[in-house]
Amino acid sequence: MNRREIDHCLLCNAPLTIRMDWKRLFVNRFPQAICQECEGKFERYRHEGNEEVDSLYYYNEAMQDYLHRYKFMRDVLLAKVFAGEIHRHLKNRKELIVPIPMHPEKWKERTFSHVDELLRQARIPFVHVLEKTTTEAQAGKSREERMKTPQLFVLREDAQVEGKDLLLVDDIYTTGTTIRHATQVLMEGGAKSVKAFTLIRAKGGQEAIKASPLMF
Template structure:
């Protein structure tokens, strides 16, 4: 075992690795962070929400280290939660893509890595058309934003249900643009699921 498998990925303290029959029979992932670090993340308990966690300081630190410091190992932190919530999903899952330039800069697609780590199948249908972020815009600027996505070349959207997956929903503009594109291209229905609500 390497250090990442025996120590918390966030605080580097040794993990309490206790193998139980339940963990073996339910095919749970081994822990990647300690209980103390896990407790810092605030669960989203709203029944109307489609997000697992709320945005707080711990989540801000996680996103910074994962996305901007390019710590791809942190894709494992929420893999059990994502696997539990998405393993029986009937809709086709589509992660919100990064602009190709941003992906080169970051060296990996953080959305894809979250799903891969959780062993959740997905497909790519969309391509981001701009490197701008929506969080830096005011409400009026967001409403006037040109389309953020286009379909990948030679893609045909089937008449079925799709589930858009993003790391964080703040303004909702990004997910709204992707939803409108898919519905306009022939999707029967589009739902949204995010790791965090901002």
């Protein structure tokens, strides 16, 4: 990979100041994708105890703009923004990495799978074992409406999950409906354990995130 392939911030287009050192010269590192000013706008998630769902950032204004551009505006290059952080958090996980899937109709509409691309850019191997059964979006629903959502997934016919430890990966955690539904299907399919990782965690009171239906 060309370490100078990105020379302007992918978010604000400001020139990037590449800090060269011996580690950057001799270690295969992820290229810098955003400037320090943009990076500082993202709020790191503060973990509380032994949580089953691991997250990296809170959902704030900067993250809302990022998701809009990445998913709704289909700016697939933005998958590089958090590649290094995702890689650092998942590279040593022993579980089988399982992305939350998109419905085929949504995939055609968006032209790429946003969760798959985040993992691909982070160089994290993954396998699909779930299928999404509905194109209905969760964005904009109240907490009560999300909690009443019918099962969103089924196990793929070729899935082999029995006796395995699995790590679900999604872009954002709000009420936990998506993770809960996926976990139920996997456990019923014989999985030994299921945990989850998300790039973003909504703060309290953000359950009904306002967004275009195309975003989620």
